[in-house]
Amino acid sequence: MTTQQLEVNFSELINKPKATLAGLAGAKRILLRRRDAEDLVITTAARVEQDAQVMSAGTRMFVALVRHDTAARSLLLEIIPEAFPWVRFLSEESVRAFAAELAEVLPAAESLGNMSAVATTIAAWQHTAEVHSDPELLAALTTDRGEDYGPVPEPGVTG
The missing domain is CATH 3.40.1620 (YefM-like fold)
Known part of the structure; x- marks a missing residue:
């Protein structure tokens, strides 16, 4: 074994x-x-190549299915909360935006052989969900306090 x-x-x-x-x-x-x-x-290099081929094939099939089949898109929106439980803190519109962005980033990242953009996309949406899960933080970040301290200088420039 x-x-x-x-x-x-x-x-x-x-x-x-x-x-x-x-x-x-x-x-x-x-x-x-x-x-x-x-x-x-x-x-081994052979295992890395094999894993890359499997990931590539799975990514291409998934994206094609979601792009060409309305039922698949609906199913994707239904299963996203299972794969990413934190989306429950996002609005339905945001969950759709996350799914669409993921479907765009996956094939682009796969074509480069570098999936870090996918991880970044997932992390960014997860952080958005974290903000929405905390009412005080959400209020602090979305409330316009009417304060404007003027333009911010370029880093390293003293004013």
């Missing part, structure tokens, strides 16, 4: 590189735990 992930300390890779990398034979990837930095993952 193949395990999904082998976890080892980074020092183990440094001290026993052959034995540590041999762990890839029984695992899909090795998670290298580092004490003072972000953890690293080691996997």
Whole structure:
């Protein structure tokens, strides 16, 4: 039976590189735990390529389905709260905007082979939902206090 992930300390890779990398034979990837930095993952190039192909195919099919089928768009709006529970704090119009933006960003990011724009889009909408979940914060950010302190100088420019 193949395990999904082998976890080892980074020092183990440094001290026993052959034995540590041999762990890839029984695992899909090795998670290298580092004490003072972000953890690293080691996997094979073939697995990365395979994962990218699967992600690409899934993204293209999902986006095509949502673009061409009204029922799929409706279903997407119904299931978004399951995938992203925090959308419950957004208006229906905002949930539709989130779904539309996600459907636009997914294929664009996939075409570049860099999904960070998708993560950024999701995080931005989640932060919006966080603001809407807190009535005091929402009021503080949306209430016009009538105060205007004039133009803001460029960073580094003293006035």
